Amino acid sequence: MAVNVINEKCKGCQKCIKVCPFNAITMEEKLAVIGPSCTGCGVCVDACPFKAIEKTEEAAHTKDLSVYHDVWVFAEQREGKLMGVAIELLGEGKKLAAEIGCKLCAVLCGENVDGLVDELIAYGADKVYYANAPELKSYNTDAYTKTIYEAISKYKPEIVLLGATHIGRDLGPCLAVKCGTGLTADCTKLEIDPEDKKLKQTRPAFGGNLMATIICPNHRPQMSTVRPGVMEKPKYDKSRKGELVKLAVSFKDGDIRMKVLEIVKHVADVVSLTDADIIVSGGRGLGSPEGFDLLREFAKKLGGTIGASRAAVDSGWIDHAYQVGQTGTTVKPKIYFACGISGAIQHLAGMQNSGYIIAVNKNENAPIFEVADYGIVGDLYKVIPAIMAELDK
Amino acid sequence: MRIIVLAKQVPDTNEVKIDPVKGTLIRDGVPSILNPDDANALEAALAAKDQFPGSTVSVLSMGPGQACYMLRECLAMGADDAYLLSSRTFGGADTCATSTTLAAGIRKLGKFDIIFAGRQAIDGDTAQVGPQTAYRLGIPVVTYVMKIREYKEKSVVVERQLEDGYEVIEVSLPCMLTAVKELNEPRYMTIGRIEEAYKKTITIWDENDVALKPESCGLKASPTQVFRSFTPPPKGKGEMLKGTVPEMAAQLVAKLTEKHVL
Numbered sequence: 155m156a157v158n159v160i161n162e163k164c165k166g167c168q169k170c171i172k173v174c175p176f177n178a179i180t181m182e183e184k185l186a187v188i189g190p191s192c193t194g195c196g197v198c199v200d201a202c203p204f205k206a207i208e209k210t211e212e213a214a215h216t217k218d219l220s221v222y223h224d225v226w227v228f229a230e231q232r233e234g235k236l237m238g239v240a241i242e243l244l245g246e247g248k249k250l251a252a253e254i255g256c257k258l259c260a261v262l263c264g265e266n267v268d269g270l271v272d273e274l275i276a277y278g279a280d281k282v283y284y285a286n287a288p289e290l291k292s293y294n295t296d297a298y299t300k301t302i303y304e305a306i307s308k309y310k311p312e313i314v315l316l317g318a319t320h321i322g323r324d325l326g327p328c329l330a331v332k333c334g335t336g337l338t339a340d341c342t343k344l345e346i347d348p349e350d351k352k353l354k355q356t357r358p359a360f361g362g363n364l365m366a367t368i369i370c371p372n373h374r375p376q377m378s379t380v381r382p383g384v385m386e387k388p389k390y391d392k393s394r395k396g397e398l399v400k401l402a403v404s405f406k407d408g409d410i411r412m413k414v415l416e417i418v419k420h421v422a423d424v425v426s427l428t429d430a431d432i433i434v435s436g437g438r439g440l441g442s443p444e445g446f447d448l449l450r451e452f453a454k455k456l457g458g459t460i461g462a463s464r465a466a467v468d469s470g471w472i473d474h475a476y477q478v479g480q481t482g483t484t485v486k487p488k489i490y491f492a493c494g495i496s497g498a499i500q501h502l503a504g505m506q507n508s509g510y511i512i513a514v515n516k517n518e519n520a521p522i523f524e525v526a527d528y529g530i531v532g533d534l535y536k537v538i539p540a541i542m543a544e545l546d547k
Numbered sequence: 548m549r550i551i552v553l554a555k556q557v558p559d560t561n562e563v564k565i566d567p568v569k570g571t572l573i574r575d576g577v578p579s580i581l582n583p584d585d586a587n588a589l590e591a592a593l594a595a596k597d598q599f600p601g602s603t604v605s606v607l608s609m610g611p612g613q614a615c616y617m618l619r620e621c622l623a624m625g626a627d628d629a630y631l632l633s634s635r636t637f638g639g640a641d642t643c644a645t646s647t648t649l650a651a652g653i654r655k656l657g658k659f660d661i662i663f664a665g666r667q668a669i670d671g672d673t674a675q676v677g678p679q680t681a682y683r684l685g686i687p688v689v690t691y692v693m694k695i696r697e698y699k700e701k702s703v704v705v706e707r708q709l710e711d712g713y714e715v716i717e718v719s720l721p722c723m724l725t726a727v728k729e730l731n732e733p734r735y736m737t738i739g740r741i742e743e744a745y746k747k748t749i750t751i752w753d754e755n756d757v758a759l760k761p762e763s764c765g766l767k768a769s770p771t772q773v774f775r776s777f778t779p780p781p782k783g784k785g786e787m788l789k790g791t792v793p794e795m796a797a798q799l800v801a802k803l804t805e806k807h808v809l
């Protein structure tokens with residue numbers, strides 16, 4: 155899609171310049187000119203009071219897209235355990251597959267992880283493509299890219315979804331380039347266009363200030379990485395039946411150019427953050443690392459876990475694994491306590507879909523109160539103990 | 548060593564505000580900066596140059612002419628030379644097309660040992676351009692690099708950040724590494740270098756210079772397209788509790804119990 159100015163209609167009002175998120179429009183001799191940083195997003199089309207800006211479809215490629223079918227989910231496993239996001243994607247993939255009228259398939263790489271095949275089927279996969287090889291035991295960019303690329307070339311999926319984990323965001327771009335297709339990063343919403351059955355992928359941009367819906371009209375597969383913790387997990391149904399397809403795997407010298415020497419773990423379980431029903435998060439307002447001791451005690455009382463803002467992580471008070479937000483984890487607990495967190499857009503991006511948000515902040519104008527269901531203005535060192543005392547009653 | 552750094556000029560998204568009435572982005576007066584992760588990429592390159600005297604560091608960017616300011620900043624931090632891929636035909640590129648253009652620029656620069664990029668650019672947050680450029684060039688890539696342990700004859704050993712720890716990876720050279728902010732602390736520009744930076748010329752290339760056909764660049768070569776963009780609807784403000792601290796605590800617990808969430 156491209157955006158064009160209809161010169162006869164343009165009055166030079168400059169409204170489009172102000173709304174353009176990409177600074178792409180300039181005025182030349184009182185006419186709007188769309189510059190090279192235009193992404194074709196169309197915000198200006200709606201903003202123009204004179205209907206002087208139009209969006210034009212580019213002539214569609216003549217590539218045959220009809221040979222592509224099925225929705226694939228990358229079944230990311232670590233140490234023989236499926237990542238939560240892979241399960242979430244099976245739930246989402248199932249909905250998409252039903253709307254298109256095709257199968258849901260999982261693609262699994264690992265060494266002797268046969269047990270996961272049944273698990274994937276129980277979570278909704280109709281078919282599991284399974285590559286079993288020592289080289290695939292743990293994630294390796296070259297080994298995984300080659301294996302999955304060959305499977306994509308052979309079986310031609312219409313849609314490929316990966317979790318936006320550190321691994322999915324490494325594998326996705328390499329696969330997309332090899333397949334000569336597009337990739338939409340970090341999606342938070344996926345839909346099928348009811349008319350043309352194409353995938354509409356929505357993701358935050360500009361640090362969450364803007365949402366963009368992306369399409370990949372003329373290339374296949376349509377690929378996205380999806381934020382962990384956003385999609386609903388499907389039900390586990392042991393009685394489901396599915397098909398197993400074993401993938402042939404072979405590597406020659408030079409195919410794998412990197413070697414994982416060691417995997418070191420900092421934190422016992424980060425998974426608890428995405429799965430937690432209650433999260434008590436602390437920010438710079440804690441003032442010191444000891445503040446997390448209070449929050450830990452509070453979280454324990456509630457049967458929840460702790461989280462943190464980036465400012466608290468950057469201060470060295472707590473490990474990065476606990477960071478909630480755009481560059482941390484996205485969470486959706488039943489209750490999210492934000493203690494001493496101002497509510498920067500990047501933090502909100504990771505927690506605003508929580509069931510109930512409760513904010514405790516000294517500053518009554520803190521933006522966190524704009525998204526809080528219940529707000530308490532006060533010193534968290536007084537408020538939290540008071541809530542704990544109340545719970546003891 | 549011959550080192551290349553990929554750097555992008557981005558709007559400071561921290562300064563981007565939403566117009567509360569119109570619900571649109573306010574970009575007026577939003578400063579353009581060197582993408583934060585790219586400053587870590589450049590620092591890693593400069594540190595390697597310090598370690599291996601005689602190395603050169605070239606910075607490559609794709610963007611409009613004003614990106615020259617950012618490139619001068621890179622020179623003032625200590626880069627040897629800077630190149631800007633700039634042309635109307637590069638406009639509207641998604642990550643796929645951006646990586647094609649950057650890869651063409653890198654090929655024109657010639658032989659190299661290592662390329663550093665940032666993990667992600669804060670305007671799009673995709674983290675795709677680094678690995679995509681590497682795969683186009685046919686070299687291996689390690690993303691999320693948080694530490695460089697050792698340069699060897701034909702390889703480099705790095706730590707790659709994971710959600711719950713890290714991996715130690717040995718990757719053969721030449722390769723691409725993408726930097727996270729934990730990798731290092733970027734150095735400051737020095738007065739002497741700032742002066743020098745203004746004497747240097749920044750080489751500007753268009754599609755002809757890097758032997759790309761116009762149809763391989765920009766919007767035309769982008770598989771993904773923006774269908775629509777909008778500002779996320781704000782979540783409605785809830786209730787501010789009132790009273791003394793114990794009163795507010797009691798109200799909160801009562802309300803949550805009443806709603807059966809506690």
Ligand SMILES: Cc1cc2nc3c(=O)[nH]c(=O)nc-3n(C[C@H](O)[C@H](O)[C@H](O)COP(=O)(O)OP(=O)(O)OC[C@H]3O[C@@H](n4cnc5c(N)ncnc54)[C@H](O)[C@@H]3O)c2cc1C
Nearest residue numbers: 437438439463464465479480481482494495496501516534
């Ligand atoms: C590219 C990018 C990505 C980012 N990603 C993330 C991300 O993923 N997650 C994230 O959280 N941030 C992220 N940030 C940072 C974000 O912009 C904010 O800087 C950060 O969230 C602020 O953390 P804070 O609210 O804890 O600190 P501050 O903004 O300093 O707020 C501290 C708050 O505590 C209150 N306070 C102080 N003392 C007390 C007390 N005793 N009792 C009660 N309240 C008190 C103050 O009133 C204030 O509101 C990102 C930034 C960038 C540029």
Ligand SMILES: Nc1ncnc2c1ncn2[C@@H]1O[C@H](COP(=O)(O)O)[C@@H](O)[C@H]1O
Nearest residue numbers: 554608609664665667668673674675676
């Ligand atoms: N236009 C560009 N010019 C130079 N480098 C870029 C450009 N776009 C992206 N990069 C590099 O790729 C990294 C990831 O960018 P992105 O995929 O947009 O998040 C950045 O940190 C840069 O190092």
